[in-house]
Structure formats: C-alpha cells, structure tokens
Amino acid sequence: METSFHNVLTSPAKAVAVILLVLLLNTACQAQLTSTFYDNSCPNALSAIRTSIRNSIAAERRMAASLIRLHFHYCFVQGCDASILLEETPSIESEQTALPNKDSARGYRVIEKAKSEVEKICPGVVSCADTLAVAARDASAYVGGPSWTVMLGRRDSTTASRTLANSELPSFKDGLDRLISRFQSKGLSARDMVALSGSHTIGQAQCFTFRDRIYSNGTDIDAGFASTRKRTCPAVGGDANLAPFDLVTPNSFDNNYFKNLIQKKGLLESDQILFGGGSTDSIVSEYSRSPAAFSSDFASAMIKMGNIDPLTGTAGEIRKICSAIN
Structure with missing residues (x-):
C-alpha cells in the first residue's frame, strides 16, 4: 500500500489525473442547484x-x-x-x-x-x-x-x-403524441405534461388560437361551450380578442380545467387532446377528482422544469438588467 501510494504521488501523470478528478468532483458539487443559494449572499x-x-x-x-x-x-x-x-x-x-x-x-x-x-x-x-x-x-x-x-x-x-x-x-395545434414527445425531450413525463397543462385553469387565450376549434362543429367540443365562445371570437377578425380558459373560476388556481376537459370544454386543441380516448385520459380523470393530486404533481413538475439545463458555476453571467447582457 505504501509503495502504491508513493507511486501516485511521484508519478506526474497520475498526480495530474488525481487533481483533475478532484476538480471535476468539486465542479459537479458546485453545479447543483440548492434552495439556500442566497442565504448568505442576499438573504432578503x-x-x-x-x-x-x-x-x-x-x-x-x-x-x-x-x-x-x-x-x-x-x-x-x-x-x-x-x-x-x-x-x-x-x-x-x-x-x-x-x-x-x-x-x-x-x-x-x-x-x-x-x-x-x-x-x-x-x-x-x-x-x-x-x-x-x-x-x-x-x-x-x-x-x-x-x-x-x-x-x-x-x-x-x-x-x-x-x-x-x-x-x-409546443404549439396549440400539437397532437397528443407530439406533445408527449416534446416534453419527454426535456426530461418531463406525460404526467408532468398533463399537470403543467393544468396551469390553463387560469389565464386567457387569444381568439386566433381557438377559432378553428369552436367553428369546427367537431364531436370533441360541447356545442353550448362553442356557442358561448363565438360571442367574443368571430369567424373573421378579432384575432387578439381574449377569452378565459375557464369560464367558471377564471382567476382561481383550481382543478376545474380537468373537469372542463371531461365535459369537452377545453379551449385549445392542445387542451382537449389530453382527454378523449388517449393515453392521458386516466391522469385527467384523476386530477378532476383530486385537487390535492393535481397541486402536488404541478409543484413537482415545476421543480423538474426549473432544473432543465441550468447554467451554474462560472457559466454565463449575472445580468445587471434582464433585457440585455452586461
């Protein structure tokens, strides 16, 4: 053991290898995101x-x-x-x-x-x-x-x-397989994708993003829902007119989005595609029954999304203003 250790210390090549390994391990540790990152440098x-x-x-x-x-x-x-x-x-x-x-x-x-x-x-x-x-x-x-x-x-x-x-x-025109593929390419599962889509329980969409859907006379949209949406989204013009994703509780973050999908009241094609005979139907059904499951999965998915290829250590910079590089 003593001879082996002595050889490591006296061999330039091995010494360099050890140093590089230590640096790599140190860099890997520094690259991990942590909830306490600013506790000392900027506690407020x-x-x-x-x-x-x-x-x-x-x-x-x-x-x-x-x-x-x-x-x-x-x-x-x-x-x-x-x-x-x-x-x-x-x-x-x-x-x-x-x-x-x-x-x-x-x-x-x-x-x-x-x-x-x-x-x-x-x-x-x-x-x-x-x-x-x-x-x-x-x-x-x-x-x-x-x-x-x-x-x-x-x-x-x-x-x-x-x-x-x-x-x-992703596009509001994407089909289910395409949506799942896009999210998987970023390390997010189909379940993550459905949970994150639930953010459409709040907010609004512009007319041009859902016009084709409400005028399609398709079987995957509730007729009354389509008629109501046509009031603010004419067949021609009004592209920027806004409509809430959820007509019932448009400003509250709840699980009503998933209940709407089951009733064929998803505003965008990429919303409704999550329920209607596809592989994500069971997830939508679960979230429609359990606000707690949706909330928990949404939070987890947001954390996972926040971990997509961040720059850490000495990569990039800390911008003084967000709209321009230093």
Missing part, C-alpha cells in the same frame, strides 16, 4: 421578489398566469437561463419575437421590476433566471395554487435562439 432576495410579484398581480390579475407561462417558455429553450428575457440587438435574435412567444408570452417588465428591487439590496448577486423561477412560484401561490421550494443558483445566458424557440416550444 426572495422576499423582495415576492413583494414585487404580488404587487404586479394585484394590479393585473391575469399576470399570474402570464408569469407561470413565461417560466415554461424560458426553460424550454436553451434551458432555464433567462434567454427569453433578452431583447433584440444586432448580435441577438430575441426569442420574444419567435412565433410561439410574440403574441402570447408576456410579463417581461414584471420580471425586470422584481430584478431591479433585488439589485437595490444585492447588486450583481441574483440572476434573472432565478428571479423568474421564484416569480412563477409566487404567482401560483398568490392565486391559490401550490407553492414549492425553488432550487436556486442558475446563471444567465449571454445568447438567445429564436430558431430554437420556433422549433422546440
């Missing part, structure tokens, strides 16, 4: 974000749904690196102008405001990526939805990709 960060987000939602209730949706759109492209917050420049093709984002993703200024409040107390410490992750949790809790422990330590990207945003974000 989360409370500052929470206050700012609550104020924004109090001023506009719809913003809660928008922030949860923004979290989804930010993690699906390049991972949870806040690339969606970057605005257009000669060197950056903003994801905000991608087709899935330009008419539906919003809340950028709300995140910027929350980040600015944190910058006042801890400049250059808290990332925009973490600010957005915390904001989504706080938005859910504010409207009666689940809360969860947000894992922290993400850093911000210095790049964005409109191309990836156009190709990787």
Whole structure:
C-alpha cells in the first residue's frame, strides 16, 4: 500500500489525473442547484421578489398566469437561463419575437421590476433566471395554487435562439403524441405534461388560437361551450380578442380545467387532446377528482422544469438588467 501510494504521488501523470478528478468532483458539487443559494449572499432576495410579484398581480390579475407561462417558455429553450428575457440587438435574435412567444408570452417588465428591487439590496448577486423561477412560484401561490421550494443558483445566458424557440416550444395545434414527445425531450413525463397543462385553469387565450376549434362543429367540443365562445371570437377578425380558459373560476388556481376537459370544454386543441380516448385520459380523470393530486404533481413538475439545463458555476453571467447582457 505504501509503495502504491508513493507511486501516485511521484508519478506526474497520475498526480495530474488525481487533481483533475478532484476538480471535476468539486465542479459537479458546485453545479447543483440548492434552495439556500442566497442565504448568505442576499438573504432578503426572495422576499423582495415576492413583494414585487404580488404587487404586479394585484394590479393585473391575469399576470399570474402570464408569469407561470413565461417560466415554461424560458426553460424550454436553451434551458432555464433567462434567454427569453433578452431583447433584440444586432448580435441577438430575441426569442420574444419567435412565433410561439410574440403574441402570447408576456410579463417581461414584471420580471425586470422584481430584478431591479433585488439589485437595490444585492447588486450583481441574483440572476434573472432565478428571479423568474421564484416569480412563477409566487404567482401560483398568490392565486391559490401550490407553492414549492425553488432550487436556486442558475446563471444567465449571454445568447438567445429564436430558431430554437420556433422549433422546440409546443404549439396549440400539437397532437397528443407530439406533445408527449416534446416534453419527454426535456426530461418531463406525460404526467408532468398533463399537470403543467393544468396551469390553463387560469389565464386567457387569444381568439386566433381557438377559432378553428369552436367553428369546427367537431364531436370533441360541447356545442353550448362553442356557442358561448363565438360571442367574443368571430369567424373573421378579432384575432387578439381574449377569452378565459375557464369560464367558471377564471382567476382561481383550481382543478376545474380537468373537469372542463371531461365535459369537452377545453379551449385549445392542445387542451382537449389530453382527454378523449388517449393515453392521458386516466391522469385527467384523476386530477378532476383530486385537487390535492393535481397541486402536488404541478409543484413537482415545476421543480423538474426549473432544473432543465441550468447554467451554474462560472457559466454565463449575472445580468445587471434582464433585457440585455452586461
């Protein structure tokens, strides 16, 4: 044993290998997100974000749904690196102008405001990526939805990709197999996908996203529901007219979304496709019966989504403002 140990110490090649191994292990440890990441460097960060987000939602209730949706759109492209917050420049093709984002993703200024409040107390410490992750949790809790422990330590990207945003974000026209495949490519299961879709229990959609469905005269839509939706979504024009996903409790985070699907009252094609003879019917039925199961699974899925390819350690940067690189 002594000879073997001596050989490790005196062999340059082996010594280098040992050092590299130690560095790799250390890097791996540093790369793990943790709920206590800012406990020492900025202990009041989360409370500052929470206050700012609550104020924004109090001023506009719809913003809660928008922030949860923004979290989804930010993690699906390049991972949870806040690339969606970057605005257009000669060197950056903003994801905000991608087709899935330009008419539906919003809340950028709300995140910027929350980040600015944190910058006042801890400049250059808290990332925009973490600010957005915390904001989504706080938005859910504010409207009666689940809360969860947000894992922290993400850093911000210095790049964005409109191309990836156009190709990787799910569409309201996607079929069930396509939706499941898109989520699985990000490490999320079909059950995660159904739970996350339940965020459509709050928020609103624009007419152009559900017009084809309500005028289709199909068998997968309740006739009365379609007739009601036609009042605010004409066959021609009014593309930007808004309608709530849930007519009964549009501002409360509950499990009514799943009850609607069973009654053929899903607003988008990508909503209704979750129930109607497919592999996710049993999950929808379960969530329709058990608000607790839905809340628990939604929180778990949001945590999993927040872990999609984050930048950690020395990768990326901590942006001073979320809309531009330093």
